[in-house]
Amino acid sequence: MNYRHIYHAGNFADVLKHIVLVLCLEYLQRKAGGLCLIDAHGGAGLYALDSEEAAKTGEWEKGIGCLEANEATPADLKLYLDLVAPDLAGRRYPGSPLILARSMRAQDRLIAAELHEPTFEALHATLKPYKNARAMHMDAYECVRAHIPPKERRGLVLIDPPFELKDEFNTLARQMREWKKRWATGLFMVWYPIKAHLAVAELKEAARELGLRRTWVAEALVRPRERAGSLNGCGVIVFNAPYSVPERVEALLPRLKEAMGLHATAAEWLVPEI
Numbered sequence: 001m002n003y004r005h006i007y008h009a010g011n012f013a014d015v016l017k018h019i020v021l022v023l024c025l026e027y028l029q030r031k032a033g034g035l036c037l038i039d040a041h042g043g044a045g046l047y048a049l050d051s052e053e054a055a056k057t058g059e060w061e062k063g064i065g066c067l068e069a070n071e072a073t074p075a076d077l078k079l080y081l082d083l084v085a086p087d088l089a090g091r092r093y094p095g096s097p098l099i100l101a102r103s104m105r106a107q108d109r110l111i112a113a114e115l116h117e118p119t120f121e122a123l124h125a126t127l128k129p130y131k132n133a134r135a136m137h138m139d140a141y142e143c144v145r146a147h148i149p150p151k152e153r154r155g156l157v158l159i160d161p162p163f164e165l166k167d168e169f170n171t172l173a174r175q176m177r178e179w180k181k182r183w184a185t186g187l188f189m190v191w192y193p194i195k196a197h198l199a200v201a202e203l204k205e206a207a208r209e210l211g212l213r214r215t216w217v218a219e220a221l222v223r224p225r226e227r228a229g230s231l232n233g234c235g236v237i238v239f240n241a242p243y244s245v246p247e248r249v250e251a252l253l254p255r256l257k258e259a260m261g262l263h264a265t266a267a268e269w270l271v272p273e274i
């Protein structure tokens with residue numbers, strides 16, 4: 001377990017993932033019933049952008065560093081920017097568990113898992129002020145298995161592995177089938193990297209074959225998809241995508257492309273409404 005998100009916090013990939021996350025949550029919260037939010041690969045929850053690690057890659061400067069709210073900012077983008085603004089002012093960037101914890105209502109709860117011990121300690125400290133949020137020192141997929149279907153019957157699961165393991169794409173395809181058996185109506189979000197040698201097409205095919213309604217994917221590319229030896233982009237697959245969220249994200253993609261100087265963006269339905 002060598003991956004440390006501090007090197008990448010606030011980069012283009014975090015921006016895409018966190019926008020999709022925020023819009024999904026906003027839609028789910030339009031109903032009063034409580035939500036169960038599961039962040040299976042939590043990370044530390046908060047990252048210092050002026051740390052040596054973040055400065056070493058400078059990734060955030062080409063990501064969140066390029067996005068500033070002004071009068072012309074679309075409301076959906078502002079929703080996300082307003083959530084991260086308090087941290088940015090202090091040269092920090094919030095991870096997904098903190099974004100979720102901050103957005104929760106009294107009736108919602110958050111379970112965030114993290115396996116790497118020091119990162120778990122950091123996550124635990126980050127979530128401490130939020131009484132409905134719980135950091136768990138456990139494996140992501142075990143955590144999901146232990147908590148779905150949740151008693152609330154509504155909520156979301158974020159899967160955001162570091163992809164250090166060679167067979168992570170196969171693991172994901174297997175896990176997806178298990179999630180369908182356990183909670184076919186659950187909103188699952190799966191983040192994945194785009195690199196020339198990775199089986200991205202197979203992963204999307206596995207998602208399509210699963211046949212869960214409203215399976216949708218959005219991608220952001222910083223380089224041509226087939227360039228060897230680099231991270232060329234990333235994508236987010238959403239199962240049971242809430243109404244309006246795909247269209248709202250798609251409306252923001254040209255703006256994100258321009259602001260962050262992306263090579264390209266893409267979005268498609270893998271399984272539309274059945």
Ligand SMILES: C[S@@+](CC[C@H](N)C(=O)[O-])C[C@H]1O[C@@H](n2cnc3c(N)ncnc32)[C@H](O)[C@@H]1O
Nearest residue numbers: 005041042043095096114115116139140160162
């Ligand atoms: C990409 S980072 C998470 C970033 C976070 N979701 C966010 O958006 O702010 C992936 C995290 O998963 C953790 N991790 C790796 N393998 C894990 C596993 N099997 N179970 C739980 N966490 C794991 C890593 O230590 C790392 O902190």
